[in-house]
Amino acid sequence: MTDSLGQQKPVNIKAQLQACRSKEETFKALVTLSKTLPRLSAEEKIEDNKIKGCESAVWLITTETNGVRHFKADSDAKLMRGVLVAILSLVEGKTLTDIQQMDLKTELAELNLASYLTSSRSNGVLAICSQLQRT
């Protein structure tokens, strides 16, 4: 179920989230997913890696090897860690150009995460999406 990085396979994540038929089920699925996200070390959780505009603290580290992007992320909120697992599964291992061409909002909505994409500023998912698409 999980690869060497402790991350679930994207297809599985998608199926799991799409199967949710209520806010409660999505909540529980996100809590389950959150457990698969490897935590960052204290040295990685520095201000520079922090994403502005989230009410919970979110750290994102991007690396690029051979033109494709790899991501590590963490949050102090469990639900947000679940959301991060879902988002990263969409972009992990892709090129920046590919990522920039994705409509992340729509893809997340298809994962039943639309309510995490409200324009409410307290929720930083939109900030994470735009950070992911930044050069």
Add this chain to the structure above:
Amino acid sequence: MTDSLGQQKPVNIKAQLQACRSKEETFKALVTLSKTLPRLSAEEKIEDNKIKGCESAVWLITTETNGVRHFKADSDAKLMRGVLVAILSLVEGKTLTDIQQMDLKTELAELNLASYLTSSRSNGVLAICSQLQRT
């Protein structure tokens, strides 16, 4: 009908205004009354005699002889001159104490002039009333 000062008898003024059954009739009655108000001279229409808070210009001159008050007034608006005739008919020749004990608002309302007593600032009737009751 009119005394030597060109002023109508109070009782007559009251009857005339109370007979009005519409805003239009009151309007016409005030226009008629306005013609009975002797105009002030240019020397009398000075800033000092002007009442603040009226959108139309209103001048008021108070004199006292033998303890009773006499009033002269003018306005550049005809309707206001009619209203002045009505107001002054209530207070002319009375002592200050008597005037201060009057409920001018209610008395004017009884003359169908309630709508000239709205809290709208553009209408200065309330300012005139309080000026009349000032020492």
Add this chain to the structure above:
Amino acid sequence: MAFDPSSLRPLFPILSQQAYDHPLTYLDNAATTQKPLSVLDAIQHYYRHDNANVHRGAHCLSDRATNRFEQARNTVAHFINAPEQSHIIWTKGATEAINMVAFGLEHLLEEGDEILITSLEHHANLVPWQQLAFRTGARLRVLPLTSKGDWAPEFSRYFTDRTRIFAATQISNAIGTTTPLKIMLEHAKQQGAFTLVDGAQAVAHYPIDVRTLDCDFYAFSGHKMYGPTGIGVLYGKNHALEVLMPYQTGGEMVRHVSHHATEFNVLPYRLEAGTPNIEGVIGLAAACDFLSAQDRNALLAWEHTLAEHVYSRLHKEGDIEIYSPEKCATLVSLSVPNIHILDLNAYLDSQGVAVRAGSHCAHPLMAQLGVAGTLRASFACYNTMEEANRFCDVLLEAIDLLSDE
């Protein structure tokens, strides 16, 4: 084929009432317009289904309220063709919008700098600049537009290299004149001045395109464009909004606060302190939707038709002085020598005709015209030709009644 306002009347139930036994003829639209049912329904719906404080909570009502609130920003951005919704700042009205700019630019002004306005301004687009000039030692200058709003070549000398701010109304509320905005804004921009357009009297009538206008700031009120009271908009270009010092501080507009320092939030929030007028915002968006669903050009042509009709009927009467332009106004502002405008007003009122008499918050313009005030009949899209004629008829009756024999 002329526009027929009768289809709009049922949307405005307030218009079908009697005023002192006469049918109400509401011609005070430049003061405030009536609101279509869709605006009232939007407010009701909001309070009956979605009411919550925005941005702050994370629960079903606050999500819905926040979404509708930010969608409304989007609607308004589209309505005036603003490039981004973050360029739309909610205010109480045009007055607050202008004050926000006058306060926010204070830190950039120096003694001897010039603030230029026109002689046709409403007090809302005059007093804030005058007070700013008092506070900073800047000089308030006034471009002397005629009541026709003509541009004269010598006006260009009013724009100098000291002109830091140029603020002008798009349409005069008192007499209905359209100002020569295009050429004025060009001159102002050549001097590098900040430019503000007071659109309070324009939005209800003209499609607005802030990108074509290319001004730094555009201010207007909801209640004059079929929306609720207590809500208005300051549009600004990004860099222009960014330089404004926040006029109001408190919750919502901050990122982090300690007792020693405050980090402000990003636009539009840094200029929106406190709980906003959520119902007002939602009502204003409904008003934009109402207008956008109409054929704007047809409405405007109709409003012009009404005003021109009144102009042409009254113009023939020797003793009426009209201050409004003959063409392309949506109101008629006039006076009658030797008859007080308040007397005319009172008679019109007694016949159910609601117009406005006074100085229209434009004392300097009244001084320029040499009058204490005018009588103004101002039109909206729901007004009928019968109402325009009724105004003329009753006014002529009033003149008859009030003329000294």
Add this chain to the structure above:
Amino acid sequence: MAFDPSSLRPLFPILSQQAYDHPLTYLDNAATTQKPLSVLDAIQHYYRHDNANVHRGAHCLSDRATNRFEQARNTVAHFINAPEQSHIIWTKGATEAINMVAFGLEHLLEEGDEILITSLEHHANLVPWQQLAFRTGARLRVLPLTSKGDWAPEFSRYFTDRTRIFAATQISNAIGTTTPLKIMLEHAKQQGAFTLVDGAQAVAHYPIDVRTLDCDFYAFSGHKMYGPTGIGVLYGKNHALEVLMPYQTGGEMVRHVSHHATEFNVLPYRLEAGTPNIEGVIGLAAACDFLSAQDRNALLAWEHTLAEHVYSRLHKEGDIEIYSPEKCATLVSLSVPNIHILDLNAYLDSQGVAVRAGSHCAHPLMAQLGVAGTLRASFACYNTMEEANRFCDVLLEAIDLLSDE
């Protein structure tokens, strides 16, 4: 006999909706309250019958609108026992009211003067003073109240002969603490300071008597006391309002304007520039009427009962930290070590329970408590004991779900 909120529920139809298939449990009342039908009806009635700009015109609608508008001022004056209706200034909300005072007193402050606030303040009663201090060189000082709001004798030294302004909240929005206003105001007045009370969190719950409080200024928002958004009040004593420089300038607040000078109007108008939020004013008066028709003491006792019940249930749970007082609060603010408040919030939301998690616009207070934020359930008169219990039940479920095994 305990108060029964069920008679009030039909007045608030929004409360009977389902939220994600659960009955909505609205416990975010400190952010904003729901509005009774009488408030909605007052707004509707105004727009369907009386809408016009106030003070300006003289026609049937403007007379009616002006009368209702000024009657509303009277209603609000009675509601807080203000001596005169001219002491009631309409604002957008508490935030604007406080900004108005902070701006308006600037001309009286000198370098080295002191502005004193408490450590429990909402940003709205902190940032305006901090910015005023920055502008004038005055010093912002902070009275370190504990989360219980206790007064310690050594606090008197915070009040000095340099204290020019003392501003304090009556009740903390973040944790529900009632501050020791009486003794604080006494000390402030002994030093001749201007005093402002932020009543935003008090008006919905406590009968307010500004004469007994004897503060110079009292600020509150309509939307937190069952009234509409976009309207609030600054009450001030006559001399206090008179010294304020007008925060906003434009129409309505002037007597005469020329290009060179402006003569301001009398109170309350000199502090009310522009077209006011007329519907907001009328809705706020209806909210006052709603509250005045209730047995205020019974409502308050009920709200206390709900909060105390929640306190006593959750207090027993070892891993919940409660920051609110045990008695006499109308809200419960808490956190759970090792569980993020947003996670708790999200689960509560998924069960239809609307509360608020965050810093509640009180960063310095959060720092004092040593937390990033709290979860807050805040009560209004229409909340039931079932709702209070549901909050506890769902919260405990959430803790179970979110605890690391």
